[in-house]
Amino acid sequence: MPKLNVELLRKVKKHILEEPRRLDMGYWIHATTASPCGTVACLAGWTCILSNVVPAFSLEAGELATPLLGLNERQKMSLFHTEHWPRELAEKYWNARTPGGRARATAKRINLLIKEGR
Numbered sequence: 001m002p003k004l005n006v007e008l009l010r011k012v013k014k015h016i017l018e019e020p021r022r023l024d025m026g027y028w029i030h031a032t033t034a035s036p037c038g039t040v041a042c043l044a045g046w047t048c049i050l051s052n053v054v055p056a057f058s059l060e061a062g063e064l065a066t067p068l069l070g071l072n073e074r075q076k077m078s079l080f081h082t083e084h085w086p087r088e089l090a091e092k093y094w095n096a097r098t099p100g101g102r103a104r105a106t107a108k109r110i111n112l113l114i115k116e117g118r
Helices: 006-018 043-050 058-069 073-080 087-095 099-116
Strands: 029-031 039-041
Touching: 006 043, 006 058, 006 099, 029 043, 039 043, 043 058, 043 073, 058 073, 073 099, 087 099
Parallel strands: none
Antiparallel strands: 029 039
């Protein structure tokens, strides 16, 4: 069983909380003017970017981020796909009125994975 990369999870969490406009769980990775750095990504996308692993296709981000974070298949699905998040956190993410609200909901999702492994 893979060992969870808590250090990298915390790095991704810090990155999205520092500038919430960088996060969009609806996209793996894409260029935009909505973010000061010009890039918006989901958790898998930021995991790859912050690890200097650049997928050839954005849809590869989840596959590449899984071993970087030490996730098993269940954890992969429950972290990278909001429809598999605990209902309360998914609702907080999708009902958030600001990027900061979405980033905080995502940070709570990361914390749950670190704390409980799910």
